[in-house]
Amino acid sequence: MEPTASPEAVIVGAGLAGPLLASLIARRGHRVDLVEGRPDPRATRHHGGRSINLGMSARAIAALREVGLWQEARRLSVPMRGRMVHTAGGRPSFHPYGKDPSQILHSISREALARLLVEHAEKQPGVRLRFDARCVAVDRDRARVTLADGDELAADFVVGADGASSIVRTEMQRGLPAAFSREYLEWGYKEITIHPLSDGTPAVPLEALHIWPGERGLGVAHPNIDNSLTCTLFLPRDEPPDPVSEAFPHLAELVPDLDEQADAAPMSHLTTVRTAPWHHRDKAVLVGDAAHAVYPFYGQGMNASFEDCLVLDGMLARHPHDREAAFAAYEHARKPHTDVLAELSARNFLELRDGMRSPVRLARKRLDLLLHKAFPGTWVPLYTLVSHTTVPYGEALRRARRQDRVAAALAATGAGLGVAGLLAALGRRHRRNPR
């Protein structure tokens, strides 16, 4: 008997999710055309203004492990063991991410991770890469992709991994009753660099995410392996502080040319995209930002996109003879959780903007972590569930809400409860809510 040819896929978009998904599905014999409108990231240098550094956490790590790239990605990254908050008048305060050294994030430049993924995808049998190959049209019923140079690619299915402004999504949904929403944050961002000191050492302790809460701005810096930090200045789009240094006096001390860098940087926008459906029959499907762009304030955009790829690959394996069922199961499994992530990411903007200056919220964070250390299996802060586990986002939120109710009940019954009382309260709550 002749073996059936595995289905052929065209993946549009070779940013991050695209090459990861190509590598994943190629393992089961899918032949894949991976096309990307931009140039090969291995041939170009960082062009600036385009990227917030990425924090790899549990979900990205799980996906990279699956394709055998985690150790290499780790070597290209700097561990971030917690947040370092720089507030006016006083030393920066450090807040660990988790209860132990395993609960940390890993800062990597978008370009380094992209190159690693593209390099790996290209080595997989059956995967063919084309850069400078912009998709201009998709025939959703025939699974055909037309490129800007006129070439038409035929496939069994098309994957839209082409970001928040996905053309695959537009073409897939054109004229159909598809829900779509796009919001822009009233704040945008500019990217600057915190260079190492003249002796080559980093200007601030390297192994942390640095936060500068400002009156009308928020600075967030990720470390790079060359001892520089990439600092993202989040600013109100309508009336950004002018000069920027006025909003960030502490940062200006570290970055003498802060205003020059900020003036030269374009103001980029932040967007949330929600849509449904994510697939069209068995012919087209969306992953990553094309399906659910989120604000970057939970550091989960890339992590969630990678998780999409794992889930989609798993569903294709589970339904080898019914791709439409695989796509539907993937959408059903993922969308509720990425909807929750969109909410959490929007909420975290407010927390980062306002909460980092609020002693009450910082105290609540510390209490969360304290309870987590005391009862690691029972009490897990929301941030820990999102960043250091692969518990689905929606389930993480439900669990955190139960904890919030317990905390509120504790507060309502007075401050006299010791650990014994807390344990008892947790026990009662858990018996009532067995999940």
Next chain:
Amino acid sequence: MEPTASPEAVIVGAGLAGPLLASLIARRGHRVDLVEGRPDPRATRHHGGRSINLGMSARAIAALREVGLWQEARRLSVPMRGRMVHTAGGRPSFHPYGKDPSQILHSISREALARLLVEHAEKQPGVRLRFDARCVAVDRDRARVTLADGDELAADFVVGADGASSIVRTEMQRGLPAAFSREYLEWGYKEITIHPLSDGTPAVPLEALHIWPGERGLGVAHPNIDNSLTCTLFLPRDEPPDPVSEAFPHLAELVPDLDEQADAAPMSHLTTVRTAPWHHRDKAVLVGDAAHAVYPFYGQGMNASFEDCLVLDGMLARHPHDREAAFAAYEHARKPHTDVLAELSARNFLELRDGMRSPVRLARKRLDLLLHKAFPGTWVPLYTLVSHTTVPYGEALRRARRQDRVAAALAATGAGLGVAGLLAALGRRHRRNPR
């Protein structure tokens, strides 16, 4: 001194809001090009499937009065004095719309109203109409409109009155950080006709909106001046009842060819569109469905679009030398209220679908009307505020919520309160909430 030439406007879309706005602004000397992609409604017959009959209520009446068209529109319409609900087993029940004969709706065919408005706009000095003239591009910074035949129209500003799929909106917002959302109801609709009986009399009492709540469907019929009724069948898009007559046994008795008509009618979609901003500098502005398409279940889509035109015209008059300020004031004044209308319209779908069979909700509606009759200045049901006044939608909702709280408080204090107690409660509540 030479008089300044009044600004020239291109209005894209001559459905309903377009010609109304043209007539309004022409009064102050604006020269207007009104362009429409479809043919002249005066030259064509009703083509079916495209329109839910319109119920003119207080807001539309106010706008039509403003351009002197109300009496003529009224002659083309049939008054609807209340809802007539056809439920299984029993006589239809009648529920008046308001406390007196002035609080009624007026059913008119979309085509008749469109012809009236177009006819009137064409007579205004300075207004030029072009049908079969599809807008294909808008230069938002230069206020230029390109038509499908290649003609370019120059103007001082462009108005997008081109409906839920507005091309003016798309072109105005392209690449800018504009919020946009589009949702589709999981139910769509088909349109059928309830013909008069063989003796020429209407098959059901004419002066009412007729409602057939079904298990998996909802029929709503508006009267026409020829004694027919246009019946809209709202049905789940995924699994519509098949045959339709099974879901509407009572309606099937009145319409012998119900299934044939339903099979022949296309399934149309219902959409909610929200967006911001509604304007671009002093060059482009949106009205009607282009800015805020809503579900038809509150009967307010056209009424709200007409109100847009009144408000925009008023703001242009108030800011004669600063059109950008006029556009901004218009958007600021209207958007909060059309957002509320979108919510009310979605909520009313559930009420119409489920509530018409619920004795509790019908009783609550009757109580609302009773209180309204007893205390006409103090207690006004939400439906009355929306349909029979020009109180802004948001303010109507706030007022109704206060009433709901009073009703809840009354219920909580027991059923022993008579009119005196009710009056006292209302008095107390009103002193506390002076608005």
